Amino acid sequence: MSALTTPATLEARGWGWRYATRVRWAVRDVELRIEPGERVLLLGASGSGKSTLLQGFGGVLGGADEGETQGALLVDGKPPTEARGRVGMVLQDPDTQTILARVGDDVAFGCENLGVPRDEIWQRVRQALDAVELDAALDRSTAALSGGQKQRLALAGVLAMRPGAILLDEPTANLDPQGVQDVRDAVAAALDVSGATLVVIEHRIDVWLPLVTRVIVLGADPGGTVVLADGSPDEVLGARGAELAASGVWVPGHPPATPPAPSRPPGEPLLGARGLTVSRRRGLAVAGPFDLDVRAGEALGVTGANGAGKSTLGLTLAGLIPAENGRVSALPALAAGEKSDPFRWSSRALLTRIATVMQTPEHQLLAKTVRDELSVGPRALKLPEPEIAVRVDDLLERLRLTALAGANPYTLSGGEKRRLTVAAALATRPRMLVLDEPTFGQDATTWAELVGLIARLRDEGTAVVAISHDEAVLDALHARRIEVR
Known part of the structure; x- marks a missing residue:
């Protein structure tokens, strides 16, 4: 200047x-x-x-x-x-x-x-x-x-x-x-x-x-x-x-509580990638090749510099964009009768198998109220309304969103939007979660609660892919790392 x-x-x-x-x-x-x-x-x-x-x-x-x-x-x-x-x-x-x-x-x-x-x-x-x-x-x-x-x-x-x-x-x-x-x-x-x-x-x-x-x-x-x-x-x-x-303020020297280490080793692979290269535009690979497995009951941490292709890898594993080269294959425990490549699944099939939380919350907000946002997935699965209500109420409470149930999602703070998109991903109870910067915008209290929730899902057998620059998140989840270069 x-x-x-x-x-x-x-x-x-x-x-x-x-x-x-x-x-x-x-x-x-x-x-x-x-x-x-x-x-x-x-x-x-x-x-x-x-x-x-x-x-x-x-x-x-x-x-x-x-x-x-x-x-x-x-x-x-x-x-x-x-x-x-x-x-x-x-x-x-x-x-x-x-x-x-x-x-x-x-x-x-x-x-x-x-x-x-x-x-x-x-x-x-x-x-x-x-x-x-x-x-x-x-x-x-x-x-x-x-x-x-x-x-x-x-x-x-x-x-x-x-x-x-x-x-x-x-x-x-x-x-x-x-x-x-x-x-x-x-x-x-x-x-x-x-x-x-x-x-x-x-x-x-x-x-x-x-x-x-x-x-x-x-x-x-x-x-x-x-x-x-x-x-x-x-x-x-x-x-x-x-x-x-x-009170929830981040203060140096006062780290938030973290969950205990997993009590048992990871389970069976739910999804594998072999010789995988990833891209947003066909013919222009941005990262790879990767050989990796996503296992039940384990957190896989994806790290790397900005622009390396971490989010692109996550979207490819989640079945939202096709592989550039190589293959992504869901094993029978996850595919449950579907084709092996998640990209070829229907939206309905993805809902109960692989849920994704994107880096930018606004990219996946669909409804006019927080409660309706959490109901989108269960309604797409044609669940009974009483069961939908139970699931939604539980998620509102667990992620400190009850007071905002009637609010327009776009009027929430950044941290509240992030908790909403995580809650919406959990509403269909998928076997695998792909989370891109899952703790973005959280205060110390909600960070600890969100990490604790993810750890509990991992311990219950959910496979977690966590893309994050926050090493504290990956440490707290005892994540196995893969670096995208």
Whole structure:
């Protein structure tokens, strides 16, 4: 970045927001002020309203038809919708911010809307791509990027606009360890030059602590949203670490509980791959060849750098995309009379055999309410309504979604959407689970509960394929690893 920006002031005065389809306020009565140039880490349990607050400052929550507001949010003393170009934001799901078909055009989009001169736009675009270390040609298709690469693309688009405040909602959630460090360093470099105000929501607290100067912790009580703690990192995480960890906040030195090791060895193979190469486009293999078995009662952890093909391998094993070369074969215990290749099974056959949780929750949300979302699979299997109700109620309780049963799934927080998609996968009681970043967006409490649930399913004989950059998840599941290169 070649020019400084004037850092922005962010202020909430008794502010609240309630989605049009919800009875409960997402946030309410928030009082805080962030001074120009401050670097703030915003923490809180899943569903505490962190993302809603950031979206409010970013001016992206919508109008009266999308929800009800109270109090005031201000950017430099003005409503966010009147502070054009002063706030740049990277949301939890970078797909929602990928607008144009080519990398260069996508990064340039914000600058064009701000009326930046054309020659300067392309200078900014190249500088922003270099800053986030996204090594992609300007004419490369954005659809061809991995999830982690799309996150860097979204960050580059924000940096190119040179805003007075940069808001980041879990910007490293789907990045490999090196990518996490690269993005953090890119943000640090941009802040050092621009002086912009920073607010970042993250569960990887250790990564951001050297960069931030203030920690704000949000919580919820019957009266509204409260600021549980506010101060320097040492004051908040040091003096009150144990208390905050007990409320679900990720605190260094206070790891969540993990399940015990499996009490018995893995069972029989349910699915095997031999000489398997995988691809999203026919004739363009991205990874392989693989020789592997997925066994009953075992977790198989799939690791590797962003863009290596981990998600593509998972979708191929799940029967959702065809193998490029080699074969995927379900053994009789899983196939149960179907053809050996899961890709040739009907949707109904897949429902009770292999369930998939994709990296991006929105890609598999189908219904208008959380309860209906959990009923989709069982209804497709034509189960009796009383049995469907029992299954759904059980999953709502086990995954802390009961209070959200009537909510529109798209109004949930990122962590709540992830728990919903896991619950929907379990509703048909499959023999094999393919989970892509299963703990994305979870607080410490829901992380432990989700990992514990997966471990119990493993111990009951379910085969689990877990694709994750979170080594703690794979360690907790005592997963056998395969690295995708």
